[in-house]
Amino acid sequence: MATMSANFILFLLTMAACSSVIFSASVVEDLNTLHPPSDFNTTISKNCLLNPSLRYCSTSPMNLIEIFKSSIVASHLCNDSRNPNCVESFPKIDLRSRPNIALLYLSFHFFWKYCPLSILSIDLSNNSLKGSFPIDVLECKQIEALDLSRNDLIGEVSFRIFSDLANLTTLNLSYNQFSESRISDSELFFKRFNSSSFISSGLLPDHRKYRMKVVILLIVFPILVIVLVWFLGWLCFHRPDFLPRMLRRKHKFTPAMLRAATDGFSEKNLIVKCEGVDIYSGVLRDGTEVRIEIYRNGNSREIRNEFIEECKIFTQLFHKNLVKVLGSCHNRRMRALVIEASEGESVDMWLSRSRPPWKQRLKVAKGVLEGMVYLQEQWPAVDYDLRTDSLLLSRKLVPLISRFKLGHQNCSSRNIYKFGVFWFEMIVNRQLRDEIKQDESSFIRNIKTQISKNLQAVINECMELQRESMVNQAKTAMNLALMCTDQSHGHQPNLKYIYDTVTRLSSNQKMQEAEKIRHKRILSRN
Template sequence: MAYISTNFLLFFFTISSISFHVIFTATVIEDLNNLQPPPDFNSTITKNCITNPYLRYCNSIPFNLDEIFKSTIVASHLCNISNNTNCVESFPKIDLHSQPKIAPLYLSFTFFWKYCPLTLTSINLSNNSLKGNFPSDIFHCSQIEKLDLSHNNLSGDLPVQNFYILENLTFLNLSYNDFSESKISDKHFFERFNSMSFICSGILPNHKHFRIKAVLLLIGFPVFVISMVVFLGWLCFWRPDFLPRFLQRRNEFTMSILKAATDGFSKRNLVGKTGTVSVYKGVLRNGSEVRIEIYLDNMSRENRRRFVEKSKILVQLSHDNIVPILGWCDNRRFRALITEWIGGENIETWLSNSAPQWKQRVKVILRVALVVCYLHEEWPEVGYNLKTRNVLISENGEPMITNFRIDDHHCSAKKIYKFGMFILEMVTNKRPGKEFEKGESGFVEWVKLNYPDNMEDLIDKRMKKNGLIVSQCAEVIGFGLICTDISNGQRPSWNEILDLISSTLSIESASPDRKRLHLDSKGGHKHAHYRGSMH
C-alpha cells in the first residue's frame, strides 16, 4: 500500500487540483496545452523522491517540471482509456488494443515513457497498424512483465540486446509484423520466449516461404546453369566477338558475326557479285571495316578442311602492300575470306581516270616488285592474280595486292609472266582482255610489233614525257616482254627482276621512293637481300 500510494502521490495532487469532469471529457492534447503545474508542484515531487527515491523522475535532478507534469496528464488519460479499475491506487496496464487512431498518439509522448509508473506491468498495443521501427521508448518501462505488439506493420531490425533491460518480461508477442530477418546468434533470446511470439514476424524465416525459396532454388539454379551454358555456348560458337580478346579464336569468324557486320547480308552492303562469289562490306563489333568475300559453292568435307588450312597460311602474310587477311569462316552453307577494307580504286580504273605520270607509275611498279619478291621467297606456295583490276590503289597512292590463293603446284614462271603483263599494262594503259581480239597473246603481239621503233604508240599518250622517260619506258617494256616470252623456258629469276627494275628506274625522282620502300617493307630478314640488290 505504501508503495502504490507513494507512486501515485503525484497523480493525487494533479487529480485533486482538477475536476473529474474535466479529466473525463477533455482530450489529452487539450489538457497538455491548457493545464499548468500547481505552484507547489516542485515541493510535491521533492517529497515524493524523499519518500520513494526509486521513482523515475528522481534520477533527473534538477527536475524537468514541465515534462513530469505532462507525463501525469498522459498517465491519467491512459489509465482511464485502458480500463484500469482504480486509476488513483493502481496503474497495472496499458491496453490500447485495436485503437489505431489513438495508439500512435500515446506512443509519441516520449516524456510519458520516460517517467512511466512503476506499477505498470502490462502493455498491449496490438492490432493498431503501427508503422516504422520497434518503439524503443517502451524500454524505459523496465519493470513490465507483458508486451504485445502483434498484428502491426512494424519493420526494420529488432533491438534484441535491449530486451535484457526488461528483466521481468515473461510474455512477448511480436507476431504478424514485418521485421527484417535477423541473424540472431543469441539462442537464449528464443529460449526465453515461446516460438509463438514470432509467428509471421519476419524475425524467424517463414517455413512456407522457405519451402518456396527452396523449390525455386532447386528449379532455378539448374535452369540458371543451363541458361549460362547455352549462353556461353552461343558466345563461343556463334558470337565469340563478345568474349574478352584473350578468349576469342583468332582469325576464325562465324556466320553470325558476318551477318551482324553486314546487317544480315543486306543489299546495300553488297559491293560485288560474280557467279558463286559475293563480296560485302561490313563493320565488325570493334568498328573495323572489312571486306567479306563469300563463296556459296558446295564443298566436300575434305575441301573445306583444305580451305581452312590454306586460309591459315594467308592470314600470316605481312607486307605494307598486301591487303591484310584477317581470317576465314568455315560454315556448312558457305565459306568466306575476311580482309581489311581498303578504300580507293583499282589500278585499272586509276590508269583510265587519273592518267598518272611516270613518277607515280614508277612507285607502283617498284612496290609491286617488292611484294612479288617477298611472296616468292617467303611464301612460294601463295598465288595471286596480278592484274590491274585486282590491285587496289590506296588514297595515298600505295598499291595493295589482293586476291590470293594457295597453289598446290606453284609455278614461278607463270607468276613472272603475270608480272610482265602487269608492267606492260602500267606503261601502255591497254586492257588485254577488252581491247585485243586474242586477249593477252594479242596484246603481247601488238607490243612486240611496235617495240622499239614506235614507242610513242606504246606509251600512254596522256602521260607527260621527255627523252629520259621515253628511254626508261622502252627499257621497262623490253623487260616486260622478256617476262612474257613463252617461246623459251629461260625467264629472269626474281632476284634479277628486282635488280633490273631497280637499275632501270634509278632516276633521281624515284630514288627517295625506293629508299623508303626498303625501310618500310615487312618481309623479315630475307628482305635484306632485296635491299642490298637495290642499292
C-alpha cells in the first residue's frame, strides 16, 4: 500500500465511498449528487500516514469536500483522457481538440490544487482557449510535458512561474497571441526549450520588428531630426512670428513675414510707388496694422550696414508726434522699414481734400514743432523729412513725422529751413503750393514779392480770415516762414523761438474762440 500511486489511492477511495454508484456520464452531475462516506476522514488520514507526499496531506486544515470532489474529477478526467487503466494509473491529461470539456476541467480549481502526482503529461492544444495563461495547470509541478498550442491565449507570460517545474522537458506554446517578453527575463528560458516550442506564440522577439526599429533608429529618426531642425531653422530665419515672443529677435522682420503681411505685396496693398521706395499697407500675424517702406535704391554692403545702424536708432524713437518704428528687414535682396500704421492720411491729402480752418493748421504746426524739439534734444543725429506728402496725420489731427535718416550733428539750420517750407505749404493757396513742389527757391523769391503787395491773394482762401486779428496772425506766420527759409547767416530764428511763436499764435486763437463763444452767449441772453 505504501507503494501505491496517489491516483490509485484516490480511485479506491472514491469507489469505496460510492460502491453502489456506477460512474455517471456527467462529471458535473456526479459532483452534485455524490457525497463522501462517513469514514472518509479516517481513510484520508491513513493515506497521509502511508504517503505523506500526497498534495492534500500538506494542507491544514484539510477541506474534505474539496478533496472528495477532486477525486471525482480525477476519475472522470482520467477516463476522458483515454488512459488505459484509471484504477491503477493516471499518467496523462489528454484533451486535444475538445474545447467544451477542456474549459470545464480548467474551471475545477480544486482539482488542480490537489493534482495527482501520477500525472506527467498535460495536453490542452487546439481548444480555442481564450484569456490569459491557465496558471492552475502549473500546480502539477511534477509534469514533464505541457502543450497549450493552437489556442487564443493572450497577455504576458512571466517565465518565473516555470521555475518550480524542474521535470518539465517538453513545452509547446506555439500559435497563441501572448505578449512579447523582455529579453532579460526570457533569455535563459528560451535556451531551456527549443524555439519550435514558441512558433507564432508572440513570445519570441519578432526580428522584423527589430529590423524595423533599427531602420527607424538609423534612418527614419535622423531624417526626422533633420526635418525638425530644418523646420525650426525655417521658423527662426523666415517666420519667427510663429515662435513665442521670448524667442523672437526684437525689431527683426523677414521677407516672408512682410510677404505674408501684404498678401504677397499685392497691388491692392500698395499705397504709393515713388522714386526709390514702395510703400505698402499690411497686417502682421498678431493683428498689428503696419506701413511697410521697401527701398529700391541700391543694396550694397555699405548701404545695408548704414541702413542697419539707422534702424537701431529709429526703433528707439518714442514721441507722440513721431511714427513708431517697429523694426526692419535687411538682407541682400531687400531693405524695408516696418512702421506702425496710423488711422489717417498725409497732411498733403488733408489740405487737398478738406477745408481746414486756421486753428487746425496751427494745431498741426505745433505738433510738428514738438516732434522737432524732441529730436533735436534727444536724437540730434536723426534727420527727417517735413514735406506735407510724407507727414502723416491721425484722425485726431495729431501730426506724425514718418521719414527719418541718420544725418549729421548741428543740422538745425537745414531742419528750420524745411519747417519754413512746410509752413508755407500749410498757409498759401493751392496754386502756390504746386509751385513749391516744383522749385522751392523760385517760390520763396516770388512769395517775398507777393506778400508785401497782397497778403490775401497769397493766403489759402479756405482759412477764411474774417477778423483783423486772424489776418495779423497769418501775416506773422508768413513772416515766420520767410525767416525760416532765409539761410543768410544770422537771420534764421532758432527752434525755440519758432515753437514759442506758434504756441503764442495758437493760444491767441483759442482765446479769441473763447471770447467769440462768450460774446454769442451774452447776445443770446439779451
